[in-house]
Amino acid sequence: DQQVKQNSPSLSVQEGRISILNCDYTNSMFDYFLWYKKYPAEGPTFLISISSIKDKNEDGRFTVFLNKSAKHLSLHIVPSQPGDSAVYFCAASFQGAQKLVFGQGTRLTINP
Amino acid sequence: DTEVTQTPKHLVMGMTNKKSLKCEQHMGHRAMYWYKQKAKKPPELMFVYSYEKLSINESVPSRFSPECPNSSLLNLHLHALQPEDSALYLCASSQSGTEVDEQYFGPGTRLTVT
Numbered sequence: 063d064q065q066v067k068q069n070s071p072s073l074s075v076q077e078g079r080i081s082i083l084n085c086d087y088t089n090s091m092f093d094y095f096l097w098y099k100k101y102p103a104e105g106p107t108f109l110i111s112i113s114s115i116k117d118k119n120e121d122g123r124f125t126v127f128l129n130k131s132a133k134h135l136s137l138h139i140v141p142s143q144p145g146d147s148a149v150y151f152c153a154a155s156f157q158g159a160q161k162l163v164f165g166q167g168t169r170l171t172i173n174p
Numbered sequence: 175d176t177e178v179t180q181t182p183k184h185l186v187m188g189m190t191n192k193k194s195l196k197c198e199q200h201m202g203h204r205a206m207y208w209y210k211q212k213a214k215k216p217p218e219l220m221f222v223y224s225y226e227k228l229s230i231n232e233s234v235p236s237r238f239s240p241e242c243p244n245s246s247l248l249n250l251h252l253h254a255l256q257p258e259d260s261a262l263y264l265c266a267s268s269q270s271g272t273e274v275d276e277q278y279f280g281p282g283t284r285l286t287v288t
Contacts, residue, residue, distance in 0.1 A: 151216055158273065
């Protein structure tokens, strides 16, 4: 039972445009969500998080939106840069759990 | 110092060998984690240590044995592994020892079992 789903295995975006990565979850107990970026042969790098008391969190070029009723979150990157090319993982948890459940990842490619 | 370090970067071992993976953080984080990641898959949690005590074991086979000698160090002892255990082993740490928090990952150890 996959509780966190990233339905797009890959996404290609032109440099300078907006990249939108999507993530859906099924467990209504999840109340904390994170996005990680991973380059090949490296560990995941934390990007941004959001708790369920908010519907938006912004950090520089990265914004995460949370729609609790739809059990959906998205990561917006604007403007997209070549260095953003990586695999992006969405992860979810709930308070007291200490455990992150990861989605399958989306490979983002930024084209010049 | 805001990083998690792991040694070795690469490890090749036979099925009868005993080896250890090491992880270190100096951020004062109270929780440390071992994950396993296979190619094109997300990281899978193996173990969690909170305040140097094992708090989560995700039904990992006993051929993997974690150890937390102190608040900055985490080891994973390997014995009698199988070829299907070949994977990237990631260590992570987080500030809170009790609540979910951002986890910071090391670069991983690429393990190959022959």
